[in-house]
Amino acid sequence: MNIKILDTTLRDGEQTPGVSLTSLEKLRIATKLDEIGVNFIEAGSAITSEGERQSIKDITQQNFNAEILSFSRPLEMDIDYCLECDVDAVNLVVPTSDLHIFDKLKITKEELLAMSNSAVDYCKDHGLTVELSAEDASRTSIDFLKTVYVNAIEHGADRVCLCDTVGILTPESSFEMFKQLKEDIDVPISCHCHNDFGLAVANTFAALKGGASEFHSTINGIGERAGNTSFEECVVGIYKLFPQFSTDIKIHEIYTISKLVARLTGVYIQPNKAIVGENAFAHESGIHSDGIIKNAATYESITPELVGRKRRFVIGKHMGTHGLDVRLKELGVNVSKNQLKKICDNIKVLADKGKTVTDVDLQAIADNVLEINHKDRIKLNEVTIVSGNKVMPTASVKLTVDGEEVLNAGVGIGPVDAAINAVNSLDIFDDIDFIEYHVDAITGGTDALIDVIIKLQKGDKIISARGTEPDIINASVKAYISGVNRLLSN
Structure with missing residues (x-):
């Protein structure tokens, strides 16, 4: 099954505290998202501001292959602003949990259904594709959730989405909810997960196994609080772990867009992050380095080249002579076995003092062992x-x-x-x-x-x-x- 991806980096991702993208920055990210094969791009929330609407317009004018959406509440005013931006579709977000209906909106369930149905009618009357997203769906009874979705579909909704707004699903509960929804819903079902308990990616995989055919994600998993489902982890996970699924993404471009988003948002990637972190394909341990040199599959489930990365061997006290020799050769230094051991011993002395060993440190140590005097230019x-x-x-x-x-x-x-x-x-x-x-x-x-x-x-x-x-x-x-x-x- 081909899984569709809705990227919400430009809307939910921009809600990361401290992030505010310019129109040009949004356009650069959207252009790259389209280039790598993202199916749907949520370009923003048209109701937010005049500047936000201009950003969305700049994107809709590009004739991208991807469907361009705006976030919208189930209000005609919001939808009118979406129409002004000439988007292809709306992500129509309707709160469905008792907590949201009674405490936030302070209306009845019947009024909520009427509001949802009316909004879908208004969108369809104006030629918009509708993805109806149930906000706080993971805390909504499955029967009422089905009622909201079935009503929306009867009024013309093209897709529906279950939003785990506060990230409380587990892989087991996610699978079960989507399995039950799939029994009564005959349009594509999507999942939108948050990472409050670090389970967004796992819950997304469970949703796909339960019957979802689309997921929402952000580049690098950025977003409010603990963030959203990580785009790169899901795409590569599907490629490697779930052969029954596929995506349209050019996987070798993943690192490029990850770095672009990190640079433009200022939300930098933790070193140990899967797939795109600085250490994701770094090896220091002598045992690991030796295995990697002989056969990369010994300690890597995927090759770094798959996602546009390069493997590197880290210089430190855990490094063995095999990995050290590879790094020295990369730096243009050839040594004998005895010289290699001396260099390795000197590195361990430096590392035992708590020092990070840089390439310049390594070359200085190697030059000393080899009795080479470099003249700095x-x-x-x-x-x-x-x-x-x-x-x-x-x-x-x-x-x-x-x-x-x-x-x-x-x-x-x-x-x-x-x-x-x-x-x-x-x-x-x-x-x-x-x-x-x-x-x-x-x-x-x-x-x-x-x-x-x-x-x-x-x-x-x-x-x-x-x-x-x-x-x-x-x-x-x-x-x-x-x-x-x-x-x-x-």
Whole structure:
């Protein structure tokens, strides 16, 4: 069975506390959603504001393959705003639990049914496709839920959706509810799960097994409270774990859209998140690294390339010589067995002190064992910063590049950004991409030592580097230059 996907990143996902997307950002996400094969895109809630309506209009004007929806309450005013935005369909959300009907709306069940039916009639009279979503359906009696759905279908609803609004379903109860609904409902049934107990993905899988043919999700599982069903986990889970189901998604594009949404929303991905987290395909353990090198299937259920990722071996005290040798070769360093053991022993000493071992640390250790002296092409002589409440942060840097002294300046949104921009304005840095930045205070007090770890990319080469100073700006610039020197030396 082909499972359809309604993506609600632009509506439910944007309800994540602190997230507010511009029209251009919404359009970029919607464009990528359409490109990767999402069937339905909930572009927003037209009733919200004039800016929200403009964002939805910008999306509906693109002639995407995906059906474009707006969220709507069962009110003519809401539906009129949806029509103004020229959407294909509405996600018509009707509260169905006693709690919502009696305490929130303060109406009777009969009045709720009349309101729902009238709204469906109004939508269909104006040419809209209707997906009727029962809000708080998981706390609604199954008999009344069927009544709401059957009424809506009789009035022309095209699809219905069970919303686990507060995330209280379990896989068992989810399966049972959808199984019972499927007995009496003859239109596609969808599920909309929330992750309050960390069960949204499991409940979605159970819903599909129970008879659902569509699910709602958000990229990276963002959303209110603990978030929504994770798009990438469901899509890859269906691909790998449920051969009876399929989707239209281009799976190899999943990591790309995950990073896009993380960057535009500012909701970054926890390292251990399935599929798209930084550590999802990272291996440090010597036993695991050895197995992976011999046959990736030993410790990976899917290949990283499937979702647009790359495998990496993490340098640390658990690393064995096999994984270490692979990483050294990636950095262009070839060693003998005895040299490899010495390097491995030195890494363990450093890691036992609680240090994160970066690629630059690794290369410094390897150079010492191999008795290689690298001459850095770039040296930092001086950094000067001007910053304040009414002053755009400005930095000047004095560098020695290939033996010649260079003075340059830059501005940024903060002093660190300004300093890095000042360095970056030189041609030698043109092909270097700054892809990760992490800061730790490694001692206490206002004079704490700051440990800055960064990740840089040049072409296919990715390298990590460190700078440790009492001053975060100096630490950041030194880490950056250290990493660039290593990239340029390979």
